[in-house]
Amino acid sequence: MVPKKRIDEILDGYDTSEITIATVCSHSSLQIFHGARKMGFKTLGLTTKDNTKHYDAFPLAKPDEIIKYSDYDEMSERNGELLDRNTVIIPHGSFVEYMGANKFEDFEVPSYGNRAVLQWESNREKQRNWLTSGGVPMPRLITDAREINEVVMVKYHGAKGGRGFFIAKDYPDFKMSIDSTQPYTIQEYCMGTRYYLHFFYDPLKKDGYMCKHGGSLELLSIDRRDESNIDEMYKMGSIEDAKRRGLYPSFVVTGNTPVVIRESLLPKAFEMGENSVNRAYELFGGMWGPFCLETVVTDKLDFKVFEISTRIVAGTNPFISGSPYADLIYPGLSTGGRIAMAIRDASVSNDLKTLMT
Amino acid sequence: MVPKKRIDEILDGYDTSEITIATVCSHSSLQIFHGARKMGFKTLGLTTKDNTKHYDAFPLAKPDEIIKYSDYDEMSERNGELLDRNTVIIPHGSFVEYMGANKFEDFEVPSYGNRAVLQWESNREKQRNWLTSGGVPMPRLITDAREINEVVMVKYHGAKGGRGFFIAKDYPDFKMSIDSTQPYTIQEYCMGTRYYLHFFYDPLKKDGYMCKHGGSLELLSIDRRDESNIDEMYKMGSIEDAKRRGLYPSFVVTGNTPVVIRESLLPKAFEMGENSVNRAYELFGGMWGPFCLETVVTDKLDFKVFEISTRIVAGTNPFISGSPYADLIYPGLSTGGRIAMAIRDASVSNDLKTLMT
Amino acid sequence: MVPKKRIDEILDGYDTSEITIATVCSHSSLQIFHGARKMGFKTLGLTTKDNTKHYDAFPLAKPDEIIKYSDYDEMSERNGELLDRNTVIIPHGSFVEYMGANKFEDFEVPSYGNRAVLQWESNREKQRNWLTSGGVPMPRLITDAREINEVVMVKYHGAKGGRGFFIAKDYPDFKMSIDSTQPYTIQEYCMGTRYYLHFFYDPLKKDGYMCKHGGSLELLSIDRRDESNIDEMYKMGSIEDAKRRGLYPSFVVTGNTPVVIRESLLPKAFEMGENSVNRAYELFGGMWGPFCLETVVTDKLDFKVFEISTRIVAGTNPFISGSPYADLIYPGLSTGGRIAMAIRDASVSNDLKTLMT
Structure with missing residues (x-):
């Protein structure tokens, strides 16, 4: 520096x-x-x-x-x-x-x-x-993937601008989606x-x-x-439907709305x-x-x-x-x-x- | 007064x-x-x-x-x-x-x-x-739960700030969700x-x-x-999926967007x-x-x-x-x-x- | 003129x-x-x-x-x-x-x-x-419905203000929804x-x-x-659920939000x-x-x-x-x-x- x-x-x-x-x-x-x-x-x-x-x-x-x-x-x-x-x-x-x-x-x-x-x-x-x-509240960290017993957010290290994230609903879902050659962290998915x-x-x-x-x-x-494509993915019926068609949720920031x-x-x-x-x-x-x-x-x-x-x-x-x-x-x-x-x-x-x- | x-x-x-x-x-x-x-x-x-x-x-x-x-x-x-x-x-x-x-x-x-x-x-x-x-149009009231034959919104009396509501898709869904010890009203769910x-x-x-x-x-x-957690619930796959995981939709107001x-x-x-x-x-x-x-x-x-x-x-x-x-x-x-x-x-x-x- | x-x-x-x-x-x-x-x-x-x-x-x-x-x-x-x-x-x-x-x-x-x-x-x-x-990029046109092998957007000619559109997830879905007495075009559905x-x-x-x-x-x-009723349709569980209940997605413009x-x-x-x-x-x-x-x-x-x-x-x-x-x-x-x-x-x-x- x-x-x-x-x-x-x-x-x-x-x-x-x-x-x-x-x-x-x-x-x-x-x-x-x-x-x-x-x-x-x-x-x-x-x-x-x-x-x-x-x-x-x-x-x-x-x-x-x-x-x-x-x-x-x-x-x-x-x-x-x-x-x-x-x-x-x-x-x-x-x-x-x-x-x-x-x-x-x-x-x-x-x-x-x-x-x-x-x-x-x-x-x-x-x-x-x-x-x-x-003293700032953060989502709970899950250190061992086998302990996933709830919906989690998985982030690869160095994920930028909304790429390199995914939501896993349980351990099998996690196993199916994870690329274990990359380092990642798992945290509680906070709905809200x-x-x-x-x-x-x-x-x-x-x-x-x-x-x-x-x-x-x-x-x-x-x-x-605004996150592409997750924001409009429900139009596919449900995210499960979309996945069966090879469309996976992503979280790439494309814009912003006031609130x-x-x-x-x-x-x-x-x-x-x-x-x-x-x-x-x-x-x-x-x-x-x-x-x-x-x-x-x-x-x-x-x-x-x-x-x-x-x-x-x-x-x-x-x-x-x-x-x-x-x-x-x-x-x-x-x-x-x-x-x-x-x-x-x-x-x-x-x-x-x-x-x- | x-x-x-x-x-x-x-x-x-x-x-x-x-x-x-x-x-x-x-x-x-x-x-x-x-x-x-x-x-x-x-x-x-x-x-x-x-x-x-x-x-x-x-x-x-x-x-x-x-x-x-x-x-x-x-x-x-x-x-x-x-x-x-x-x-x-x-x-x-x-x-x-x-x-x-x-x-x-x-x-x-x-x-x-x-x-x-x-x-x-x-x-x-x-x-x-x-x-x-x-002369102000309101959603139709359903006075007898057994007459539910469409998607309905159920509101407990005294529901405040978005708590105490649920959407039921049919009579069985209503039966499963209702807490009948509390007074409630049922109305047509208006999609839009x-x-x-x-x-x-x-x-x-x-x-x-x-x-x-x-x-x-x-x-x-x-x-x-903005309503938590319903606004982002579709990210769980579908609301049905979420419910199977114990996550139920709620309608708590957390903010507002201009429109x-x-x-x-x-x-x-x-x-x-x-x-x-x-x-x-x-x-x-x-x-x-x-x-x-x-x-x-x-x-x-x-x-x-x-x-x-x-x-x-x-x-x-x-x-x-x-x-x-x-x-x-x-x-x-x-x-x-x-x-x-x-x-x-x-x-x-x-x-x-x-x-x- | x-x-x-x-x-x-x-x-x-x-x-x-x-x-x-x-x-x-x-x-x-x-x-x-x-x-x-x-x-x-x-x-x-x-x-x-x-x-x-x-x-x-x-x-x-x-x-x-x-x-x-x-x-x-x-x-x-x-x-x-x-x-x-x-x-x-x-x-x-x-x-x-x-x-x-x-x-x-x-x-x-x-x-x-x-x-x-x-x-x-x-x-x-x-x-x-x-x-x-x-040189303006547009969604790809699909000229023969039988070639639908992805999610598509179908638009009837003269569709106005958000009416007369539908999303089909595959060919059977298209077949079920199409009114073939009306002229239409099919294009790639662009998620985002x-x-x-x-x-x-x-x-x-x-x-x-x-x-x-x-x-x-x-x-x-x-x-x-803002499009009614598609914007709030995920509240029905999933769009598939909604369709089983006779509720079909529509895209009627009802308002606008700044972004x-x-x-x-x-x-x-x-x-x-x-x-x-x-x-x-x-x-x-x-x-x-x-x-x-x-x-x-x-x-x-x-x-x-x-x-x-x-x-x-x-x-x-x-x-x-x-x-x-x-x-x-x-x-x-x-x-x-x-x-x-x-x-x-x-x-x-x-x-x-x-x-x-």
Whole structure:
């Protein structure tokens, strides 16, 4: 990982009145660029592809400049020209995935958020330890497949974007579906409705919902993911019917819909967000900026958190002009805009080093 | 029930330039407080719990003051301090449920809307009589279980928030699932898409969609409820498969999604809203403010109303900054804001007594 | 079809500072009137029914005037009074369906968009040729029912608004369900999530996402349709169970929900939109204004376009005050508003003839 000292040196050399906000051209980049422009920043798109013409269609989200690299190695190596532009990068899920976690950790450009969180997010066991030791409820782990006596969710390690999951209804079903050459984990399948809670933790904000380590927690929006093909599979009669026809359920994320949660669940939701943040400070120096708790709410009105994303999620994209939650704090602001606001405020108060790693 | 005369006496003592809007801290309280603040009111949260920290996260919806009671009896008894603050209460579903209908009817604080509607809403038979005699189409009632020869919905009396319902596909299925120690009703199951129509009837508004008794009817928004666990149960293969595994469908409301209805259905929707209001005036002195018709639209494009809620529903929560319908009347206004607008206008025109019981 | 020369003559006689925007009172008319008022136009509703009272409830979308005709023949014949009002009509799906395609083609009032597109849209074979020859991916056609060896979608010709479709899982299922007295087409059933992409092509706009024939392509919003009764059919246990009880799946559109698509799919989406437009210019003089690609995204993240609508779709109705896409171009603008903006700009620059047929 880039030493924090190196990042601080770089920031010392920046003209903080001329910050450029950069991200990879995908995922939630329209929202990030749009928010950055709103807060008066220059914007820069990073890409290895030729498919950026669609930005022309969205003038309020089109980056001021796009740099095309032959690959992510080149992007890493040519960090100098980003530093020349006083660039800070906003990592999103695809940024980290495309560049590769290791390369991202070593990318010598100030990055919004704590890069140390990656190690705890990408390893399922460490993620579970972090959250459960913080008091966040997760689905129960089943360590021995022969003990499956209920419906379970099986996830191959490194499963991304909804691929590499399956639901097994019992042990025989598990046996029939498992590819045992790959490592996997088995957990209780939690039946209920899914809510992806988009939190934002600001270590520099000194009012609002205050947390133990001195910063303020916000809930900016909630979405539900569209998953192909599971969402429409019931049209096949039943999933059993579909399987007999060679059609197997998959969980590939293709989009997002806006949703709100029952208001009486908000206290619990905030408690889970707060616990995730507090424990992150104890374990690895903290987590700040946007993060997402991916939850199921059962018919007992209990939450189960099946995953945490420690940066902006694409589920914030429906809320480019605000949400039923953000509008109670910052009317009309998106998560992308909230990130830019944090960077703007920190550059004014000379606190950029607190936010960048 | 508090005599109307007593409420009017209380209002006579109010300083109408210093009205406080109060509600119980749950359900749609963020929206109610947000709307009240927008219209310039003081706001007051009523609670019996310690879980109100999340209001800190939403500064534009945080009540100016929160009073914590040990229980709802104490809330009733300490009504004096509410009167000292010139308080009017906005009842929502959880307010009435938590306090208890009887206690709510006797709560000596001016309440927005007609409390007499409660008797007609809470009793399934009276509700059905009210609506069907007004010409509102409801699912057919099946009075003798042995006559079940189609898919039916069975509801235990007093079922709340989505608990206490089940779908039976035939008589044997009914026999297997019914708990005959509890009273229940059986009705035709209406297959179709669900629309929860959020109406607002303003008896003091003299333009717009005018109704028989001199007020104006509005449609402010439409939602669909998320229900746990039924919404994701098809992932179990089929519901039959799930039942064999001991997983039974439930209908607990966990959140809401925004939706719009086919425009050609609006004339019928307004007719149903108008009929509900007109009949309410004939039967029990009227219904005003927000109410919700909970409907199914069949593939013949017919409505079936399976329930009416006679106060603000949580389904309005996605629309804190307006909706595709409200924006055609009051851009950016929520149902909570609409309630506050009605109270503001009535306090200016000295008509508060018309709105309060 | 009305000769273009005749339309141009009519436009020559118009007072372009006094244009009236008219449409049939249904479908997306609230949005069209709302958008037209925003851009300063007079508005006129055309109807053959008595059910227009609901417009009173939406003052910002209520047309300035409503003309009631006994039938669509009379509407055609009385075109003179529309010309007297300098009227341009905005055709929507119900307008064309109610009036009848032939009558609509001959209706002597300037109509926004290219009427020639109707011949290519309403004939399934021509529509398929247009799109696939343009490079837009569609579900594979199965020309001989005996070759069904996968799940298929069967559509009767002239199927409208979601009626007249069925899914067959194999040849025996097809045989059991088909009414062979009606003409039909069979296509591969594409499993995935549905996205209805609302594009807008402006031939007069000279910046943004430029297309081959000199105009600019926009994506204004995306919805998913609610379909009755298929959407809630899984509650019956499984569709097989339901069929045994005499309940058959149907696909009648009853409403719409807002949605966003995975950002990495946007380049492909724009390419499909652009290809549809470019090919339209080659085949029949072009397509401009709003159009909708009705797509499925598979779990391979491939698009399949199962239909094109060549005018405003009701799926734009959730977005009366903007959308996550429109807000990146014209904050707060609906498709109805965008149409009115195009007409306003063209009337200022004296280019109305380019937009009207």
